[in-house]
Every structure is written in structure tokens, then in C-alpha cells.
Amino acid sequence: MNTLTRKIYSWVNDRVQLDNLVEFMGKKYVPLHRHSVWYYFGGVSLFLFIIQVVTGILLLLYYKSGEALAFESIQFIMSKVQFGWLIRSIHSWTANLFILSAMIHMFSVYFGKAYRKPREITWLTGMLMFFLALAFGFSGYLLPWNELAFFATKVGTDIAGIVPIVGKPIMQFLRSGDEVTGATLSRFFGFHVAVFPGIFTVLLGIHLILVQRQGMSEPLGLEDESVAERKKMPFFPNFMLRDLLLWLIVLNLLAILAVFFPWELGRKADPFAPAPAGIKPEWYFLFMFQTLKYIPGKLWFLDGEVFGIMLFGIAGLLWMLIPFWDRKSSRGEQTRFINYIGLFVIMYIMILTIIGWLA
Amino acid sequence: MNSSEHSAPEHQDRRNFLKWVLTGGVAALAGSILYPIFAYLKPPKQGEVEVTSVSAGKLSDIEKDSGKIVKFGTKPVILIRTANNELRALSATCTHLDCTVQYRKDMGLIWCACHNGKYDLNGRNVSGPPPRPLDEYRVVVQGEEVLISKKV
Numbered sequence: 001m002n003t004l005t006r007k008i009y010s011w012v013n014d015r016v017q018l019d020n021l022v023e024f025m026g027k028k029y030v031p032l033h034r035h036s037v038w039y040y041f042g043g044v045s046l047f048l049f050i051i052q053v054v055t056g057i058l059l060l061l062y063y064k065s066g067e068a069l070a071f072e073s074i075q076f077i078m079s080k081v082q083f084g085w086l087i088r089s090i091h092s093w094t095a096n097l098f099i100l101s102a103m104i105h106m107f108s109v110y111f112g113k114a115y116r117k118p119r120e121i122t123w124l125t126g127m128l129m130f131f132l133a134l135a136f137g138f139s140g141y142l143l144p145w146n147e148l149a150f151f152a153t154k155v156g157t158d159i160a161g162i163v164p165i166v167g168k169p170i171m172q173f174l175r176s177g178d179e180v181t182g183a184t185l186s187r188f189f190g191f192h193v194a195v196f197p198g199i200f201t202v203l204l205g206i207h208l209i210l211v212q213r214q215g216m217s218e219p220l221g222l223e224d225e226s227v228a229e230r231k232k233m234p235f236f237p238n239f240m241l242r243d244l245l246l247w248l249i250v251l252n253l254l255a256i257l258a259v260f261f262p263w264e265l266g267r268k269a270d271p272f273a274p275a276p277a278g279i280k281p282e283w284y285f286l287f288m289f290q291t292l293k294y295i296p297g298k299l300w301f302l303d304g305e306v307f308g309i310m311l312f313g314i315a316g317l318l319w320m321l322i323p324f325w326d327r328k329s330s331r332g333e334q335t336r337f338i339n340y341i342g343l344f345v346i347m348y349i350m351i352l353t354i355i356g357w358l359a
Numbered sequence: 360m361n362s363s364e365h366s367a368p369e370h371q372d373r374r375n376f377l378k379w380v381l382t383g384g385v386a387a388l389a390g391s392i393l394y395p396i397f398a399y400l401k402p403p404k405q406g407e408v409e410v411t412s413v414s415a416g417k418l419s420d421i422e423k424d425s426g427k428i429v430k431f432g433t434k435p436v437i438l439i440r441t442a443n444n445e446l447r448a449l450s451a452t453c454t455h456l457d458c459t460v461q462y463r464k465d466m467g468l469i470w471c472a473c474h475n476g477k478y479d480l481n482g483r484n485v486s487g488p489p490p491r492p493l494d495e496y497r498v499v500v501q502g503e504e505v506l507i508s509k510k511v
Contacts, residue, residue, distance in 0.1 A: 151458055155473055158457040176402040179433060183402060272428050272435050274451070274461030275472040293474060293488070303490070305456075 030239045031218045032231040038108035039216060039239075040246055045105050047247040048098040049204070051254070052136075055091040056193065063143070065189040067182030070145035071268040078265060089258035095137055097254065099284050102130050110322070110342050113329040114217035120323040122214070125207040127320040132200050137282060139192040145185060150269035152281055153188075154180045159292075162305045181271075220334055280356065287349045288312055290356035319345075408432075412508035415448075418500055426462025426469070429507060435459050436496055436507055437469065441480055448496035448507045449482040455489040469493070 012018055030039060062081055064073040077084035106126065109115060115123035138156060142149045157180065161171030176183035218230075233239050267276075281289050288308075295304040302310075318325070328335040410432035421427065426439040428451050435451035439462050449469070451459050458473035468485070469478040477486040482493035499506045 151473060154458060155456045172402070173400060177405075271433075271459075272430050273459065274428060275453075275458040277472045279458075279472050298490075304488070 025236045028235040029232040030216050030235050032233055035219050041101055041105035043243045044250055045101045048094050048101055051094045055087050058087050065186055074144045089263045090254055092263035093254055093257045099133055102133055112219035115323040116329040119217055122210045123323050125203045129203050132196055136196050139188040142188045145269050146266040147269050147276055148266055151275045151279055286356035287352035290352040412506055415505040415507050417503045418505050424464055446498040447480055448498045450494040454491040
């Protein structure tokens with residue numbers, strides 16, 4: 001450190017005791033074992049979130065909300081603003097990669113049983129952020145006000161409306177009325193750029209502080225090696241530099257995707273045009289969409305759709321609450337059962353997504 | 360707190376009273392903040408003009424064996440001129456999940472692209488997920504003009 005930085009450091013240190021923090025960082029280690037590679041996906045998700053914030057703010061500088069302006073303003077961004085096409089394409093691609101990376105992160109935590117005591121809160125905040133990511137995706141999808149987005153929003157909010165008793169008010173709240181209109185667009189815009197980022201930032205803060213305080217979890221089943229034999233790596237700077245290198249690779253991947261596979265804008269939404277052929281939701285909603293197709297219209301006394309929504313609702317809730325019912329893992333015992341559930345969920349999602357994609 | 364005078368019954372009463380006043384005050388405060396917020400979030404009812412009948416244009420502009428979407432107030436209505444030269448008007452909103460349907464010449468059916476729902480030309484749900492038939496509208500030809508109105 002040169003003298004100036006040293007001076008600044010000691011000035012701050014005198015007041016807020018930075019030494020404690022540096023000492024803490026120096027003592028943080030990342031365990032090394034055959035599953036260590038999965039530790040990187042949390043960091044990749046964080047990086048992708050940062051990209052979303054930056055590109056999102058840039059888009060916000062030109063985007064105009066409203067039925068008459070939204071589509072045109074994106075057209076303007078993509079055709080007139082310098083590098084506008086790149087920023088928008090990166091924002092759309094990153095949204096998809098973020099959900100993919102968060103999914104990988106979630107499943108690796110699941111199979112490593114890292115949600116077990118004492119990391120229940122980390123898992124819960126992570127799951128809430130994942131659901132928020134889906135909400136980000138759903139609300140952001142409408143903002144260009146194109147044909148596909150219009151019908152996706154109609155279907156998505158109509159599904160919410162099917163739920164008995166609370167469904168209808170929720171649907172009206174989401175749509176800001178009975179139909180998907182410019183009022184819905186304004187509302188989704190507010191959610192997407194203010195409400196969700198605010199909540200997400202708080203959850204992310206808790207999540208990251210907990211990860212730093214508690215350190216990385218080691219997967220169950222590595223106990224056969226004695227503690228002394230276990231290898232580890234300092235978080236700072238060794239692991240962090242590896243993290244940064246991967247971030248650089250991800251950034252390159254994003255640039256390639258955004259440049260060579262630019263995101264389409266499609267046609268402007270027309271509430272009085274039929275739904276276009278081949279319409280599909282985004283890939284991360286596809287497995288649920290496909291499942292709804294297989295459920296018969298009437299099941300016992302329930303509507304097919306109501307049954308489907310309740311099924312996914314309950315499954316999602318059980319999944320989120322796993323640290324509280326998987327007692328065995330919390331005691332440090334191995335459980336095959338949990339692995340089988342996880343494998344089933346992955347297979348189910350993958351198979352139905354592929355079928356939905358091909359259909 | 361431990362002194363005997365504090366646990367005397369009259370003090371206990373006073374403490375309970377204060378507890379209720381405080382709890383009530385906090386509840387009232389929360390209510391007076393939350394009520395306007397929830398009321399604000401509920402979109403106001405727009406004074407819409409009730410549409411009972413619209414013109415769908417000239418009969419000669421509508422080809423045989425074709426369908427078109429007509430604005431009926433805020434709702435889409437599909438007007439079909441069948442191959443047998445009959446005119447039908449049906450709600451274009453799919454009864455499944457709110458998508459807008461279209462006339463498929465090749466199938467001779469009304470089709471919804473979202474979930475492959477199919478209706479016959481009388482609006483009956485014949486295949487796919489739709490739970491109900493499409494609502495019917497009345498079609499009248501006055502001179503050259505095609506008029507669509509609500510069924511009474």
C-alpha cells in the first residue's frame with residue numbers, strides 16, 4: 001500500500017475499526033472436496049444480479065411506460081440509442097442465465113443438505129429470492145408490451161384468478177382492473193423496478209452476511225475424512241480471485257449470446273388480435289404450463305387448473321420448508337430419501353420442459 | 360418493579376389500562392396507515408359506457424369462410440362468415456385462460472393458440488382444455504351493414 005491509501009485506511013480504521021473486518025476475512029476458508037465446484041454458482045448468481053441492476057438502470061433512462069409508448073421506446077433503444085440493442089439484449093439474456101444459475105445453486109445446496117441447521121435462514125432467504133427472480137422475470141416480460149408478453153400476462157394472471165376466494169382480488173390487484181391494459185403495464189413496471197429490487201436487496205444482504213458469518217457448508221457424507229486431513233483454501237484472496245475469473249468467463253458468454261443471438265422484440269401487443277400460433281411461456285415456467293395441459297378439466301370436485309395450482313403451491317412450500325421437516329440431515333445423518341425427491345424434481349422439470357419445448 | 364406498592368391491585372389496573380391504551384393506539388395507527396394504502400392499491404371503477412351493439416362493417420367486405428375480431432367495447436368478439444354463408448358472432452375470449460381465439464379455415468373450427476383449445480362454429484368447446492362454450496352474440500344485417508349486439 002502506498003502512503004496515501006495507508007493514510008486513508010488508518011483514518012477510517014481509527015473511526016470504525018476496519019482491522020476487525022480484515023482479520024475476520026483473513027480467517028475465512030473455503031473447504032476443498034470433490035463437490036467444491038458447486039460453491040461458485042452462488043457467486044455467479046450474484047454477478048448476474050449485479051449485471052441486471054446496472055443494465056436495468058441503463059434501460060430505465062430511455063424506457064417509457066404506458067400502452068402507447070412502451071413498445072416504441074424499446075424500439076427506440078434498440079435502433080437509435082448507441083449500444084441500446086446490446087444493453088437490452090444483455091438484460092434479457094442475463095435474466096435467463098440468472099434463473100438457470102440460481103437453480104443450479106439451489107439444487108447443489110439441496111443435495112449437499114447445506115440447508116440443515118444452522119443454515120435454515122440462509123436457505124429461506126435464498127428460496128424467497130428465487131421466487132422473486134421468477135416474479136422479476138414475469139413482470140419484466142410484459143414491459144416491452146409485445147404480443148407474446150400480452151398473452152403471457154393474460155394467461156399468468158388469469159391462472160392466479162382461478163384460486164378460490166382470494167384469486168379474484170389478487171388477479172384484479174395484479175391487472176389493476178379486470179383486463180390486462182396499460183394500467184397493468186404501469187403496475188408491473190412499478191413492481192419490476194422498485195418493489196422487487198427493494199425486497200431483493202434486503203434478502204440478499206441477509207443471505208450474504210449469513211454466508212460470511214457461518215462460512216461454507218460442507219456436504220454431508222464427507223465425514224469419513226478426519227478434520228485435520230481436510231483441505232481448505234483461503235477465501236481472500238484465493239477463492240475470490242477464482243470467483244472473479246469465472247465472472248469474467250460468464251461476462252464473455254453473455255457478450256457472445258447478446259451479440260450473436262440478439263433478443264427479439266416481436267410485434268406490438270394488440271388487445272384485439274388473436275393469440276399468435278406457437279405461443280409459449282418462458283422456459284422456466286414451461287414445466288408448470290405443460291403439467292396444466294395434462295390435468296383433465298374436472299378432477300373429482302375440483303377444476304383441473306385449481307388442482308394444478310394447488311399441487312405446485314404445496315410442492316413449492318414443502319420445498320422451501322425442507323430444513324424444518326428434514327430432521328435427519330440436521331442431526332448429521334445421511335438420508336437417501338431426500339436425494340430421491342431431489343432427483344425426481346430435477347427429472348420432472350427437465351422432461352416436462354423438453355416436452356413443452358418440442359410441443 | 361418488585362416493590363409491594365407496584366403489585367397493588369390499583370396499580371395493576373392502571374398498568375392494564377395503559378397496556379390497552381397503548382396496544383389500541385398502535386393498532387389504530389397501523390390501521391390508519393394501512394387502510395389508505397390498500398384502498399389506493401385497488402384500482403378505481405372506470406365509468407365505462409355500456410356497449411350494447413357495434414357495427415362490424417359492410418357485409419361485402421367480409422369474405423366467405425373467414426373470421427375477424429371486432430371490438431365490442433373493451434372485449435373482443437369474433438365474427439365468422441361460414442362457408443355456407445351464415446354469420447355468427449361469438450365472444451373471442453377463450454373460456455380457458457383468457458386468450459383471444461381465431462378462426463381456422465383449415466380446421467373449420469375456432470382455435471385458441473395458447474393451449475390448443477377448439478370450438479365448433481356454434482362456439483361449443485369440442486376439444487382441449489376450455490371448460491365452457493363461447494358466449495353467443497346476435498348478428499343482424501341491416502341493408503349492407505353487419506350489426507352485432509348482446510343476446511338478451
